[in-house]
Amino acid sequence: MDDKPTKRLNELEKENKLLRCFRDISKILVSSDNVDEILLMTVEYLALYFNSERATIFLIDEKKKELWSKVAVGLKSEEIRISIGKGIAGQVAMTKETIISNNVYNDGRFNPDVDSKTGFATRSVICVPIYNYAGNMIGVGEILNKKGSNFTDDDVNQLSLLLPQIAICLMNSVLHASLSNHFNSVLRVLAASIDARDPLTAGHSERVTKYSVGISKELGLQEKDCEVIRVSALLHDYGKIGIEDAILKKSSRLNSIEFEEIKSHAEKTRSILEKINFEGIYQDVPEIASSHHEKLDRSGYPRGLSGNEIPLGAKILAVADVFEALTAVRHYRNPILYDEAFAILRDGAGKHFEKEIVEAFISYFERECLSSL
Ligand SMILES: [Fe+2]
Known part of the structure; x- marks a missing residue:
């Protein structure tokens, strides 16, 4: 009997399975x-x-x-770490040669250290190098203990097809994580450098940030909007760096x-932040941060914007900023009580502040901050 159709059917089934695996893993990678x-999550799918x-x-x-x-x-x-050159994965990383071993405990290249750390008992393994598009090796992928049979060259081929896609997304996330770490530490240093100018207002930027994020969440804003507001709040007074002591x-x-000189800090914030390359979701940071003294009735500064011209983030910062300034010690006066500050915010609703934002702040503050005092 001609076995060609059966062979083709097997191949099709294999291709189908590979595509399904691609699809399932892609879902994880984009999510x-x-x-x-x-x-x-990826390795769970691979094992399956x-x-x-x-x-x-x-x-x-x-x-x-x-x-x-x-x-x-x-x-x-x-987290597990292996020296390059040690064990099967380490060998593959060093030699860039694929390894198939169906009885590792008789294989001199095997290093049982990872097994003893994880409590897993490795019997068989395939291990292949992973390359990026530029042809540089960025890691190795291994599959352990095939159920019911030995690993074959066919398994190696399929694993080699799957891994580059996965690897690219992994490298992107590694890069993304390290960039966002770097970005956040730069932001914290910038914010601290403004606060460091004056011990009496130290912590102002951090507290305004906390309140602004609290309001944003209370209003049910999307996570990315909360993030933009967080960064804008941290840097809102950055222009004060250019005001003399x-x-x-x-x-x-x-x-x-x-007073005019003090007011110029808002425009200074804009011109400094515009020199930083805020991209993507962060592109509005200079606009939001520098508009925190604008008022709904056009009486604010630096541009005298009216209600709908002021970015939502700036309206949130305005409430957080005024409340923080009223309730913290300042050079020119003592702090006032929370209830008095709430009354001042409510009094300014419709003229200075957006009413909905004032109410969102008060309910957030009463729930999250007053209860912990
Ligand atoms: Fe300010």
């Missing part, structure tokens, strides 16, 4: 930018697809000359020239 989460007990994707840590990954240990996940820290009343 998260958390590297640990992607690693753990290859009818095996476990899969691991190791990424190369160039600085330490190690492979690292997250593996599930019981209900938790743990004698005016910034003056304890008596400011004359009109000095």
Whole structure:
């Protein structure tokens, strides 16, 4: 009997399975930018697809000359690290040659350290190098303990087809995580540098940020909008860096020239922040941050915008900023009580502030901050 149709059917089934695996893994990759989460979920699919007990994707840590990954240990996940050259994965990373071993404990290249750490008993393994588009090796992928049979060259071929796609997304998330870490530490240093000018107002930017994010969540804004408002709040007074100490820290009343100088911090905030390359969701940060002294009735500064011209984020910052300034110690007066500050905010609703934002702030503050005092 001609076995060609059966053979073709088998091939089609295999292709179908591969496509399904691609599809399932792609869903994970686009749904998260958390590297640990992607690693753990992807390997679960890989293990399932290859009818095996476990899969691991190791990424190369160039600085330490190690492979690292997250593996599930019981209900938790743990980071494991392997020196390049050590064990089967380490060998593959060093030689860039694929390894198939169907009896690891008789294989001199096997290193049982990971097994003893995770409590897993490896029997068989395929391990292949992973390359990025530029042809550089960025890690290795391995599948462990095929159920009921041995690993074959066919398994290796299929794994080699799947891994580059996964690897690219993983590298993107690694890059994204390290950029956002870097971005946030720069932001914190910037905000602290304004507060450091004056011990009496230290913590102002952090508190305004906390209140602004609280209001944004209370209003049910999307996560990305809350994030933009968080960054704008941290930097809202950055322009004060350009105001001289004698005016910034003056304890008596400011004359009109000095007051104009203080007011210029809003426009200074804009011109400094516009020099920072805020992109994507962050592109409105300079506009939001520099509009925190605008008022609904056009009597604010620096541009005298009217209600619907003021960005929502700036209206939120305005409420948080005024409340913080009223309830914290200042050079020119003592703090006032929370209830008095609420009354001032409510009095300004419709003229200075958006009523809905004032009410959102008060309910957030009463629930989240007053109860913890
Ligand atoms: Fe300000």
